[in-house]
Amino acid sequence: MPETARGTSELRDGRTRAPLTGLLGRLGVWVSGHGRVVIAVWVLLVIGLGSFAPFVEKNLSGAGWQADGSQSVQVRELAQKHFGGNASHAIQVVVHDDTGPLTEGQGPQVLARVTSTLEDDPRIAEVIAAQPGATLSSDGKTAIILAGAGADTNEMVRAANDLKGPLSALSTDSVSVNPTGSSVLWSDFNAANLKAMLTSEMLSWPITLAILVIAFGTLVAAGLPLLLTLAGLIASAGALVLINEVVPVSIWAMNFAMMFSLALGIDYALFLVVRYRAARFGQGASPKEAITQTMNTAGKAVLLSAATVLISLSAVMLVPSPSFRSMAGGIMLSVVFVLAATLTLLPLVLVKLDKRINAIALPWARTGQHHSPAFERWGQRLWKRPYAWGAVALAILIALSVPLAGLKTAMPSITVLPSDAHARVGYDQVKDAFGPGAPGTLQVITPSSSAAQTHQVLDADPGIAGAMPPIAATDESGLSLISSVPTVDPSDPSLASTIDRLRTQLPDGTLVGGAAVENLDLKTQLDTSTPIVITVVLLLGFALLLVALRAPLIALIGTVVSLLSTAAAFGVARLVFQDGIGANLFGFESQGFLDAWAPVFFFAMIFAIAMDYTVFLLSSAKEHWERSGDPKEAMIGAVAHSGRVIFAAGGVMVAVFFTFALSGPLPPKEMGVILGVAVLLDTFLVRLVLLPVALRLAGRAAWACPAWLSKILPNISFAHD
DSSP, rough: OOOTTTTTEOOOTSSSSSOOOOOOHHHHHHHHHHHHHHHHHHHHHHHHTTTTGGGHHHSBSSSOOTTOHHHHHHHHHHHHHTTTTTTTTTTEEEESSSSSSSTTTHHHHHHHHHHHHHHHOOTEEEEOOOOBTTOOOTTTSEEEEEEEESSOOOHHHHHHHHHHHHHHOOOOOEEEEEEHHHHHHHHHHHHHHHHHHHHHHHHHOOOOOOOHHHSSSHHHHHHHHHHHHHHHHHHHHHHHHHHTSOOOOOOHHHHHHHHHHHHHHHHHHHHHHHHHIIIIIIOOOHHHHHHHHHHHIIIHHHHHHHHHHHHHHHGGGGSHHHHHHHHHHHHHHHHHHHHHHHIIIIHHHHHHGGGGGSBBBBBOOOTTOOOOOOHHHHHHHHHHOOHHHHHHHHHHHHHHHGGGOOOOOEEEOOGOOOOOOOHHHHHHHHHHHHHTTTOEEEEEEEEGGGHHHHHHHHOTTTTTTEEOOOOOOOOSSOEEEEEESSOTTTTTTTTHHHHHHHHHHHHTTTTEOHHHHHHHHHHHHHHHHHHHHHHHHHHHHHHHHHHHHHHHHHHHHHOOOOOOOHHHHHHIIIIISSSTTTTHHHHOOOSEEETTTTTHHHHHHHHHHHHHHHHHHHHHHHHHHHHHHHHHHHHHHHHHEEEEEEHHHHHHHHHHHHHTTTSSSSSHHHHHHHHHHHHIIIIIIIIIIIIHHHHHHHGGGGGOOOOOHHHOOOOOOOOOO
16 A cells, blocks of 8 residues: 555545544554453452452442431431431331230230340340330330430331341231331331342343444444443442442442443444544554544544543432432443543454454444434435434424423432331321321421420411320430421422421520431532533533534534433323323332432433443544535535444434333432433434424534634544545
8 A cells, every 4th residue: 555644645536544643543552452451450449449349239238318407318417326326317117016005915926036136236235125105006006116326317217128127027926027227218218229220131131232232233242332331330439339338328329321322332432443443454454543533533532532531421420418429429430430441452352353343244234434424314305304303303303392491399209118118117107197298397406495495386386296205315416306206298298398387486505307308408409510510511511512622613512412302202201100191000109299309410420421322422523623624524424434334323312211111210210211211302303303403403604713712622533535
């Protein structure tokens, strides 16, 4: 082949070879030439960190759903310290006999065994027997034994895991034993959630592999994303267990990381593998030149995409709640591992496999083609009739977004648990025996000098069914605890008004808490944090696109259109989860609202995915713009070269997310439906219609950059020749 420039030569398609420049290009060459070192590092990572992965379910925390610094958290801490563990995370054991009072027959024996079992656990503080008029029903058939919390919320969830089996085993033919309370609730929920996540993963992997085989055209190439993602997930699981030794990490962090990393890992691998095969087999480049070109183009886009994802999720850290911060941190850690595998392990595997990457190919596979004729024709249609196609896509998204105006949010109710879960059975028994508000008993801590006045205010409040006599702390804290039963169920919206009223009317220094109040305080915190998180995500997303593209207009458009699929997804969520449309299909009981944590957390996740695809499409468009300076070539070329990858990646994500909508408790269903709908709309209406149409209508202005801004921004190029 003739030399055309220093360090370059002509390819069979007339283009020039990529010079061995660029940081990522040099990285690709280095890892492919130091295979033993790279493999050794990854083997050590996967084996070393993977040895801790089996302890994820046992070690990671199950609680943390609280608003740090809130009144309710202060009450919980004071109750644990000064009142024998009679706090919101104490375990309540409900003993019920349908045949008669618990003072007769097998009742006394069962009550004694329950007490003995609780006292044998070192995490249990004081065990308080059932008290007539308070925790023993008027008919004597239902008793609540309180197992005081002698540890923090996370350890008490672990205690619930260990105790609920032995406790329920104490049941007899006539006497039932059901542990309940917030710690048992989270224990039951985490167990149901983990089972659902594992079931969904088992369903999603074969579906994902089938889509990848169709997308790649070969079985070997299709298997690479799954193997790399698996390596990243094993490493991140072990790392989370180690981090949990320093800072509590929610089990949900691993659950979300499994799902999110699988989807993103496949996206990243798709982009690199398709680009490598095009350079190696379509253009005739050598393995070294092909991996250089791949890393300088697709690798750069993947790096920027991952940065966008990390930035979007980092905004969730602004929510002062341990569960939110650990979930965001867990996903971010898994993304880092998957990104590291994509940029180091994948280039090595591509070069070493080389032609064998196309082994076991489908008959119609065109393994050396990066350009898609079908998507090129689609791009040409959009170029010719941008207003028609854009109007249709915009109308659909706006129509689906309209229900968002009536969206209601609240913290999950007991109905998120399976009907046979220990916590739910015990909850219903408490409700039947002691009244609708009994499962949400309030804990009011007040200075002992104000105890009488506090009790009087509580007893007179219309939202309180009854207030127990004050209990003075046994130490010298000078505090008293008053347990009060609301008139309504803990999930009733009117409870919030009662709490607000009490906090206004009670004497100075009095704090109102309890498990139900912790939920309300977290809901208030989420309502405050959500607009802040959304604003930060949008600003950071725009800033990153601006830096990557050096084009203010298209960076702004790319950011704004990402909001459309998000709004439409939450509009659908309102119809499904609040209004109950499709509840029978998905197998859930509508709560009449969307869980309060969904908007802030899912917004960050949806926006991260949307920007992921935005970077893929616009980086390809910029690459063509840098080569030709022609807006038409930039738009059609971007659709032709990245459309197939976005289409396949979107298909994989939709399949992964919707498997979560078909199994398990309600929150994973919310996640599956909201993220699945968001990706579906974002892939097929936003990235493959609206964004190309925006490029068409903006023309050259899409890529314009003021001189003063150009001097500030780094010079990032996506062209490789």
